[in-house]
Amino acid sequence: MFRKTDPETIAPYLKDASNFSEGRAKEVVIPETQEELVGFLKENEQPVSLAGAGTGLTASRIPLEGVVVSLERFNFLGPVIDGTIRVGPAVTLKDLQNHLQNSGWFYPPNPTEWLASIGGTLATNASGARSYKYGATRQFVLEATIVLSDGRTASVRRGETIEQPLQLDDGSTIKFPSVNFKSPECKNAAGYFVQPGMDWLDIFIGSDGTLCVFTECTLKLVKAPAEFLSGILFLEQEEDCWDLLEKIRGSREPKISPCSLEYFDSRSLQRLKQKFGNVPEKAQAALFFEQDVADQSEYDSCLEAWYEFLEQEKVLLDDSWFAQGPKDIEKFYDFRHELPLMINEENSRLKRVKMGTDMAVDDKHFRKMMDFYRDTLTASGLDFVMFGHIGDNHLHINLLPDAKQMSLARETYTTLVDQIFDWGGTISAEHGVGKLKKEYYHKMIGDQALAELQEIKYSLDPQGRFGAGNLF
Ligand SMILES: Cc1cc2nc3c(=O)[nH]c(=O)nc-3n(C[C@H](O)[C@H](O)[C@H](O)COP(=O)(O)OP(=O)(O)OC[C@H]3O[C@@H](n4cnc5c(N)ncnc54)[C@H](O)[C@@H]3O)c2cc1C
Structure with a gap:
């Protein structure tokens, strides 16, 4: 050591x-x-x-x-066995994807930050652009070896529910406290995951370093797709893009089955036009889509299905971009990644403080959420951009106040948060709460639920040793 x-x-x-x-x-x-x-x-x-x-x-x-x-020394990386792999927590997503290359298998959770460790992604239940189809890290963890703060260990497997006590290596057990709190149904990475009858594994995944150390885990893999079909669709109105999203989600055509759906509002495009000269002048919104195609022979028919579908919609089809090969796919990734970089550069140049949201709601609130965001943000007079995982009703709004607008920005942020909570949404759909979003998290769940979650914490970590200052 x-x-x-x-x-x-x-x-x-x-x-x-x-x-x-x-x-x-x-x-x-x-x-x-x-x-x-x-x-x-x-x-x-x-x-x-x-x-x-x-x-x-x-x-x-x-x-x-x-x-x-x-945990940096825990970098064990096992062989693929029946579509599963056993890894240590220090293995990075990049190491894992490199290891799986040419294996015919694929690990879908993709929080875009390839240097993240598997342990960190379990502790934060990380997700990314492809979570629209595949879900978050939680869906891909079959088993984990955990160590509690008093040194007791357990191997926790799928199917071992909280209805039975947790079995520890020394023969002792821990009973799950009785709680009424339930986590929101939407994409969510805020605080402990709690659902009736859930697996023990699920309380540890997403626990923000407060309940256990992950020392090894078994991950589920999926068959690697033969290819990704992807495009960036441009539209003349933001509302047209919201309509399109609803139609894609509602489509019964099996060949329209994207894994990513990412949005760019008009203010995002204004900025991106400076770097990508071929963004159509009249475009006011864009939708990036990506679809995994299992078999190469299906690629052309899927592409045709998308064309047929899009011809009926208000898309600037002739000006939209469809990937013709790996270079285009890379260019589309650059397009997506460029915006946060441009905003960061703009903020440091103008000495501006960014206030970013990571909130999400259930599908049924999608349209109300979009109208509300647009109306509230436009009325505020603040500069902002809105982009991100629209397929999951999970958009990142960056408020961009100048020095005199800080209190207006804080008020606007609170207005957005309060409405999302009224709709049963979450303060964080992917980044978690940690030490930075506690105040809002407590508001989101209320005092009673907070006390229940503290009871879970102290049943597993009685001295409160792990992750002090996170969540509570
Ligand atoms: C540019 C950028 C883009 C990002 N995009 C996304 C995104 O799209 N989606 C997303 O979900 N996240 C995103 N993130 C956030 C980040 O990559 C994830 O939160 C990631 O899961 C953190 O992993 P890490 O190994 O760096 O963990 P750390 O930052 O080191 O730790 C995160 C938490 O995990 C706990 N932890 C770490 N290892 C263990 C272990 N072995 N056992 C128990 N607890 C442990 C820590 O105590 C801490 O609470 C992004 C970050 C950056 C910088």
Whole structure:
């Protein structure tokens, strides 16, 4: 086991991809085996923050006190067996995808940040553009070896529900507390997942480093698609794009079955036009779609089905882009990734603070949500962009206030949040709560539910050692 105490070597563990700068720790502990980890947890009583790759956006791996336990040595990567793979938590998504190349198998969760570790993606239930079809990380975890803060371990498998106590390696058990709270039905990464009769595995996935250490897990893979069919569709009105989205979601044509549906509003396109000269001048909205095609022989008929379908819609079909090969696919990814980069560059140049949302609602509120976002944001007079995972009713709104508009931006943010909560939506559909969105998370679930979730926390981590400052 390695131990670091020198402030310079500890410094990288006090950061993640958020701007949170209050990290403090006495020591970083790097176990090489589960036995070492267990020994450390049994012999020590300090608060522990668990470190993955540090790409999180909510400061949830950043310690406020105590020690950091980094899982960076747990990088076991097993063979593919019957469409499953066993991996250590330090394996990055990039390592995993490289390992699977040419295997005929594919791991769908794709939070776009390939340096994220598998442990971090389990702890945050990470998801990404393809979650429209495939869902989040949770759907792909079959089993996990976990270590609790007192050093007891368990192997938790699918099908082991909270109706039975959790069985620990030393023969002891833990009963799931009685709770009334249920997680929202929409895409959600905020706080603990709770549904009646759920598997124990699901309380640990998405627990933001507060309940257990993942030391190994078995992931479910899917057959690698032969090809991805993708395009960027341009439209003259934002509303036309919302109509199109509803029609795609409602289509009964089996060949119209996208895995990603990503939106760009008119203000996003205005910015993208500066870098991508061939965005049509009259386009006011765009929809990126991607569809996985299982068999090469189906590619042409799927493409034809999309053309036929789109000919009936208000799409600028002649000006829209359809990928002709890997270069185009790469260009479309650039198009998607360029916008947040442009906004970040603009913010630092203009010394502006970004306020970004990560909220989602259920399908039935989609149209009301879009009208509400447009009306509220336009009436505010603030500059903003709206883009992202429209297929999941999950859009990222970036409010872009100048220095004099900060309180207006905060008020507008609160107005948006309050309405989303009224519709039973979530404060975070993919980034999680961590240390940064606690205030809104508490508002979202209310005092009673918060007390219930704390009871879950203390039944599994009685001393409150793991992930202090996250969620609660
Ligand atoms: C450019 C960019 C784009 C992103 N896009 C997306 C996106 O589209 N979707 C999305 O979901 N996220 C996205 N993220 C956020 C981030 O990539 C995910 O949250 C990711 O899952 C974090 O993994 P990590 O290994 O970096 O974890 P860390 O940041 O190191 O930690 C995150 C949490 O996991 C816990 N943790 C880490 N390892 C373990 C373990 N072994 N056992 C228990 N707990 C552990 C930590 O304590 C912490 O609470 C993005 C980030 C960036 C920088």
